[in-house]
Every structure is written in C-alpha cells, then in structure tokens.
Amino acid sequence: MSISDYVVTDDLTVLLGLISVSVFLLHSLYRPQPLVHPILLGRQSEAGRVRHPGESAVYRNYGTGLLGRFPVRPEKDLNTVSGFLKPDFDSPRTLWSTKITNAQLLERISAVGTGLIKLTGLVPKESNVLLLLNDSIEFVISDFALSAHSIPSFTLSSPKLLSRVLESHPPSVIITHGSFLPHILELVYDAHEHHHTIVVVGQCDTNLLPKSATQVRIIRWDDVESEGSKGERVSGPAPSQGDVVNVSFFESTSGEIQGAQFTHENFTAGVTATRALFPPSNALSSLDTIASAHSLSTAFGRVIAYTALFEGASFTTLATSKLFHVDGELSLDDIVDIKSAATSSTPSPTVLFLKPGHVEALSSSILANAKKSFLFYPFAWRHKLAGVSEGFITRESLWDRTVFDGAREKVVGQTANTTRTVVVSGGPIDLASLTPTRIALSVPLVNTHSHPTVAGPVFASQPLDLQVFPTNSSDKFGTLAHVGAPSINVEAKLVNVQDDVVEAGGDPVGVIVVRGPPVGSLIEPTENGEGWVNTGETGRVLTNGAFKVLNTKQ
Amino acid sequence: MNLNNTTTPLLKMALTLDFGTPVNTSLLIYILYSVQRIVFPSTSTPSTVPTEFKDSYSWMPKAHPPTVLFKTYTPRTLEPFSGKDGGRILLAINGIVFDVTSGKSFYGPNGMYGNFAGRDASRGMAKQSFDLEMLTPVDQPLDKLEDLRSDEVENMKGWIDHFSNKYIICGKLVENDAV
Numbered sequence: 185m186s187i188s189d190y191v192v193t194d195d196l197t198v199l200l201g202l203i204s205v206s207v208f209l210l211h212s213l214y215r216p217q218p219l220v221h222p223i224l225l226g227r228q229s230e231a232g233r234v235r236h237p238g239e240s241a242v243y244r245n246y247g248t249g250l251l252g253r254f255p256v257r258p259e260k261d262l263n264t265v266s267g268f269l270k271p272d273f274d275s276p277r278t279l280w281s282t283k284i285t286n287a288q289l290l291e292r293i294s295a296v297g298t299g300l301i302k303l304t305g306l307v308p309k310e311s312n313v314l315l316l317l318n319d320s321i322e323f324v325i326s327d328f329a330l331s332a333h334s335i336p337s338f339t340l341s342s343p344k345l346l347s348r349v350l351e352s353h354p355p356s357v358i359i360t361h362g363s364f365l366p367h368i369l370e371l372v373y374d375a376h377e378h379h380h381t382i383v384v385v386g387q388c389d390t391n392l393l394p395k396s397a398t399q400v401r402i403i404r405w406d407d408v409e410s411e412g413s414k415g416e417r418v419s420g421p422a423p424s425q426g427d428v429v430n431v432s433f434f435e436s437t438s439g440e441i442q443g444a445q446f447t448h449e450n451f452t453a454g455v456t457a458t459r460a461l462f463p464p465s466n467a468l469s470s471l472d473t474i475a476s477a478h479s480l481s482t483a484f485g486r487v488i489a490y491t492a493l494f495e496g497a498s499f500t501t502l503a504t505s506k507l508f509h510v511d512g513e514l515s516l517d518d519i520v521d522i523k524s525a526a527t528s529s530t531p532s533p534t535v536l537f538l539k540p541g542h543v544e545a546l547s548s549s550i551l552a553n554a555k556k557s558f559l560f561y562p563f564a565w566r567h568k569l570a571g572v573s574e575g576f577i578t579r580e581s582l583w584d585r586t587v588f589d590g591a592r593e594k595v596v597g598q599t600a601n602t603t604r605t606v607v608v609s610g611g612p613i614d615l616a617s618l619t620p621t622r623i624a625l626s627v628p629l630v631n632t633h634s635h636p637t638v639a640g641p642v643f644a645s646q647p648l649d650l651q652v653f654p655t656n657s658s659d660k661f662g663t664l665a666h667v668g669a670p671s672i673n674v675e676a677k678l679v680n681v682q683d684d685v686v687e688a689g690g691d692p693v694g695v696i697v698v699r700g701p702p703v704g705s706l707i708e709p710t711e712n713g714e715g716w717v718n719t720g721e722t723g724r725v726l727t728n729g730a731f732k733v734l735n736t737k738q
Numbered sequence: 739m740n741l742n743n744t745t746t747p748l749l750k751m752a753l754t755l756d757f758g759t760p761v762n763t764s765l766l767i768y769i770l771y772s773v774q775r776i777v778f779p780s781t782s783t784p785s786t787v788p789t790e791f792k793d794s795y796s797w798m799p800k801a802h803p804p805t806v807l808f809k810t811y812t813p814r815t816l817e818p819f820s821g822k823d824g825g826r827i828l829l830a831i832n833g834i835v836f837d838v839t840s841g842k843s844f845y846g847p848n849g850m851y852g853n854f855a856g857r858d859a860s861r862g863m864a865k866q867s868f869d870l871e872m873l874t875p876v877d878q879p880l881d882k883l884e885d886l887r888s889d890e891v892e893n894m895k896g897w898i899d900h901f902s903n904k905y906i907i908c909g910k911l912v913e914n915d916a917v
Contacts, residue, residue: 196762197761204765207773214776221791222796231803234808235808
C-alpha cells in the first residue's frame with residue numbers, strides 16, 4: 185500500500201480531530217493557576233547584609249524591607265487602646281453572647297471606670313489591678329476602663345502563677361469571678377500581709393463574706409457599675425502612648441515567672457500586625473465573627489480581641505480559653521471546643537484563631553468522615569492534591585460539594601460553612617499533616633508563632649502558601665512546618681549560632697531574639713542590649729527566609 | 739456530515755480494535771490518553787526539593803542570601819583589602835569599616851580615590867582631601883583626629899552617613915595591638 189493509503193481520512197477523522205483539539209485545550213487551560221506566585225514564596229523575608237559573630241543576620245518581612253519603617257498603628261491618630269472603640273460606628277455586634285453597640289460599650293466602660301475609682305480608691309499610674317477574669321465582656325470593659333485611667337492591669341497566663349504574683353507584685357484591687365473567689369481568699373489568707381479589695385463578677389457565696397470582712401473588702405461588680413453610672417464621671421489625665429497598659433505574667437521556657445510590660449503603642453502595633461495576617465482581598469471587616477482559642481489573659485489573645493473590636497466584628501472565645509476555675513484548667517475534646525464557639529446567641533464564626541491541637545483534630549475527623557463516600561473520595565483526594573501541588577485550592581470546587589462539605593458539616597456543624605480563614609498559633613504543626621489539613625479545610629490557613637512577650641504574631645506565613653515539602657525525621661526541625669517570615673513590624677535574629685555552619689552555607693540555628701513596636705519589655709531585662717528581647721526558643725531559618733520554631737517543651 | 743455514518747464506525751473501531759485507518763487510531767489513542775490525564779491527574783512529587791521556581795511550585799532556593807561577617811580589623815589586617823588582587827575593597831572612617839567593593843570604580847586601584855582603599859580615611863574625609871598625607875602608616879597608632887575643627891568633624895559625620903546608606907558596614911577598626 186502506498187503512503188496515500190495510510191493517511192486516508194474520512195468523516196470519522198474530522199470528528200476525532202475536533203475531539204482531540206478540544207481535549208488538548210481542556211487539558212492545557214484547565215490547569216489550575218497558583219494563588220500566589222511561587223517566586224514570592226522563595227523570598228519571604230529580607231535578610232540583613234551583615235551579621236555579627238555568633239549571630240545570624242537580622243530578618244525582616246519582605247514587605248517591610250530593611251529600610252522600611254515599622255507600621256505602629258492601624259490608622260492615623262490611634263495612639264491609645266481606647267481608640268479601638270470608634271464612637272461613630274453605629275451597628276451592634278455580638279461580644280460573647282451580648283449584642284451591644286460601641287456607644288453602649290463606651291458608656292459601660294466609663295461607668296465602670298468611675299465606679300472603680302470611687303469605690304476602691306484607685307490612683308491613676310500608681311495602683312495596679314489584677315484581672316483574674318475568664319474571657320467575657322466584663323474583661324473587656326474592665327480592661328478598657330483601667331487603660332483609660334492609666335491604671336496598669338496585671339494578667340496571668342495560668343492560674344498556677346497566682347500565689348507568686350501576689351507575693352512579688354501585690355495589686356491594690358483584684359477583679360475576679362464569683363466561682364474563683366474561694367481560691368483567691370485562701371491564698372490571701374495564706375499571705376496575710378496585704379489588704380486587698382476584691383471586685384466580684386457574678387454570683388458569690390454569701391457565707392464567705394463574714395470571714396473576709398476584716399482584711400479583705402468584697403465589692404460586687406454590679407454595684408460598681410451602678411455607682412459609676414449615677415453622678416458625674418471621673419475624668420483623669422489622658423493616657424499617652426508610652427504608658428504601661430498591662431503587665432502580663434507568664435512562665436518562661438526555664439520555668440521561672442517573668443513579666444512583660446505592654447504599652448499602648450505595643451497594642452496598636454499588635455493590632456496592625458494581626459490585621460496584616462489577612463491579605464487585602466480577604467481583609468477583616470465588620471461582617472466577620474472572630475472565634476479565638478487564646479485567652480484574653482495572654483498578650484496575643486488580647487490583641488485578637490482588640491482587632492475584632494477595632495474592625496467592628498463580633499467576637500467570641502472557645503471554652504478552653506477560660507483559665508480560671510476552682511477545679512483547675514478545663515480540658516475538652518478539641519472538636520467540642522470548636523463547636524462551643526458557635527452558640528445560639530453568637531453568629532457563626534468566620535475567622536478562627538486556633539491551636540495546633542484543634543486544627544489536627546479537625547483535619548483528621550473531616551478526612552475520616554470524607555472517606556466514608558467510597559466512590560468519590562479517591563477522585564476528590566487526587567484532584568485536590570494535584571491542585572495543591574500547582575498551588576491552587578478552593579472551597580467551591582465540585583469535590584467540595586460532593587465529598588468535603590458534607591464531611592465538614594458533620595464534624596463542626598454550621599461553622600464549617602461560614603469559616604473563611606483559619607489562623608493557627610501556639611505551637612508547631614506537624615509537616616506530614618499540613619497538606620491533609622489544607623485540603624480538609626480548603627480555606628487559607630495562616631501558620632503563625634506567638635510568644636508571651638509580643639503583643640501580636642511574631643512569625644506569620646503567607647495565607648495562600650500551599651507549598652509541600654518532604655519530611656526529614658532525622659532532624660528535629662525536619663518534621664515541623666515552617667511558620668513563615670517575621671510579622672510586618674517585627675525583626676528577628678538568631679543568637680548562639682555556629683559560625684562555621686553559616687559560613688559554609690548552612691541554615692542558621694539558634695535562639696530567637698526579637699525587636700519591634702509590638703514587642704513588650706520584660707520587667708527583669710536580660711543581657712541582650714539595644715532593645716532585643718530573648719524569647720528563649722530555638723529556631724532555624726530556611727533559604728527562602730521562613731523560620732521554623734521548635735516546641736518549647738522539647 | 740452524517741453523524742450516523744461516523745458514530746457507528748467509531749464504536750465498531752473501538753470495540754473491535756480495527757487499525758484500518760492509522761490516522762483515526764492515533765487520534766483516538768491521543769484522546770484516550772488526554773482524558774486519562776484529566777480524570778487521573780498526576781500527584782507525584784520529585785524526590786529532591788527543586789531549586790528553581792520554574793521547575794515546580796514547591797521549591798526552595800539553593801542558598802541563603804550572602805551576608806558578611808562583622809569583623810574587627812587593625813590597620814595591618816585592613817591594608818590587604820585594597821582591591822589590588824581583585825578582592826574586596828574596605829575602607830574605614832572613624833573606626834567603622836565599610837565594604838566599598840561595589841564602588842570599585844572610585845576606590846579600586848585605578849580609581850580616583852584609590853588611596854583610601856584598605857586604610858583609615860577619617861582625616862581625608864574630614865578635610866575633603868585625597869592626598870597621601872592624610873593617611874597614617876599602618877604600623878603607627880590610629881589617627882586620633884584631635885586637631886580637627888568642628889566643621890571638619892561635621893563633614894566627616896556627613897560622609898559616614900553617606901557611606902552607611904550606600905555601602906555595608908562590615909566591621910570596626912581598632913589599634914594594631916588591641917587584638
């Protein structure tokens with residue numbers, strides 16, 4: 185047969201030709217596009233050009249750059265914490281289960297401030313108040329009332345620190361819940377030295393009162409508020425941005441108690457950094473509801489609350505963020521904990537600030553539920569994974585509608601449908617479970633690192649970063665996911681670094697020290713000069729500028 | 739085109755694997771292969787992490803950006819860094835050592851200000867002069883700069899600011915026997 189016999193074409197050829205062209209176009213154009221260009225993920229932080237012996241270079245966020253100034257406030261003229269509540273913002277939002285407008289909230293805050301000063305005799309800038317409250321609207325009101333009158337507040341990151349703080353830094357007034365009162369009275373009787381005034385929120389046991397009448401004065405919160413709301417409001421000197429708002433006591437990595445002082449400027453800078461965790465296309469707004477697993481008694485938890493208040497968003501916390509109970513700390517199943525944020529009176533959360541335990545429990549139960557649909561799950565998983573390896577993920581795909589949405593709803597209910605971003609902090613995430621978590625959630629996941637001395641995130645990853653790296657179990661950093669570059673107004677460097685490793689081109693490994701507007705100052709400063717604060721945590725810098733931080737318990 | 743004429747032969751061809759018309763067969767094979775790649779996308783990851791962003795979305799740069807180690811220099815150890823053998827060019831003002839390799843055209847061996855390379859240029863910067871008399875020999879103690887007028891000191895400080903913005907501060911200069 186000749187050549188012309190081999191290349192005979194007929195109608196069938198035309199049809200097949202059309203089909204093959206359309207299949208070719210489908211295959212090449214259907215390729216998912218990365219959400220963030222990979223070239224940006226290769227240079228996440230900007231490193232200094234010089235480094236001192238034994239240290240690494242100074243790293244800053246690539247967006248800020250080495251010569252850029254750190255942003256200190258979320259908007260112009262917002263110098264103090266009271267500026268977070270804008271009086272001209274009219275619509276109500278829900279704080280825990282109370283629906284309240286800014287004007288009503290400011291009214292209550294000034295009433296409580298006046299009442300506290302009148303009934304307890306607090307002196308601005310000299311007295312201290314210890315806040316032993318669980319996360320509730322009373323915490324926010326007391327916090328704002330005290331900062332407006334320049335009275336520093338003390339908070340504890342854990343109830344175990346209470347006895348040591350009462351001895352070393354006795355406060356003038358303690359504000360606490362009725363259920364925690366017996367524990368405090370016990371400690372006060374043991375201390376025997378100081379006269380305390382205790383303001384009690386909620387119900388308190390009446391048979392405790394006669395015993396305590398001699399040394400300790402107990403006042404009820406409702407009395408404070410009603411006393412303050414009648415009559416003239418006390419107005420003191422306006423607070424300035426360098427005034428100390430809060431001293432947060434926490435346990436350092438070596439087990440000692442340390443205190444970090446935060447000024448108004450630290451908190452405004454922290455709110456700026458927290459807002460920057462979300463890209464401008466996906467920014468926080470007053471339509472959001474933020475659910476946080478971090479207690480307001482920690483600096484990061486408080487900054488999340490301030491961010492919500494500033495944006496006019498609703499705010500609620502998870503059940504395990506309540507630190508102060510008579511029986512000790514609450515331990516709940518992670519999924520039950522997440523579901524506790526969406527009660528009937530709060531709107532469904534749209535932004536979740538969770539801890540690694542929550543996120544891992546979520547992803548494993550969602551995937552376990554999704555695997556129940558035998559037919560579609562293998563395809564769904566394969567397609568999602570192919571998308572992630574190209575840098576693309578979405579919640580609106582066919583596979584979400586058939587497989588994953590149902591699984592998510594079964595695990596956390598309505599929260600699954602409204603959540604649009606998840607921010608994780610409080611410990612490292614396992615690298616092996618990072619990609620399954622991203623697929624299970626299919627929303628931007630921001631991996632951050634926080635520290636008790638910093639009001640705001642220390643390190644934060646790109647929200648749309650979907651890179652997948654192999655784990656290396658021989659290296660203690662090899663099993664952890666990176667936490668990204670330093671936050672927009674923090675600069676970080678590593679100390680106690682081995683020079684020969686770094687000169688040979690290896691990754692610097694050392695202790696992280698940080699500096700910047702949101703970093704508070706320790707009460708007992710360590711030797712690091714020039715404003716650097718030692719976090720006590722070991723970290724490593726990767727070649728793309730991202731940091732990996734070891735779990736402090738290791 | 740009569741569809742009936744084409745679909746039945748298509749089915750017949752697919753079912754009987756009739757390789758009568760090679761063009762049709764090759765097109766069919768191509769279609770089946772592409773459809774398979776769409777329905778079952780590849781999820782393989784490379785064994786080593788790629789170092790170029792063009793190779794893969796998940797990549798990691800090969801090396802860290804270069805950083806210079808801050809060192810303590812003496813006049814003797816600073817002198818070799820004059821760019822004569824194509825190496826780094828350093829110069830010191832008021833005890834601060836700057837890496838001016840990027841300004842090789844000025845401070846290199848053939849540059850206008852080549853006298854200052856590898857030396858303490860404080861007096862020259864203050865007095866705005868590039869003469870060799872402004873430099874102290876490397877064996878002698880550092881120039882104390884006590885006899886400078888206040889406007890000359892200001893001028894030197896202005897030069898230090900200019901150098902800090904343009905070049906990297908990579909060390910400090912101390913006396914020969916201080917190390």
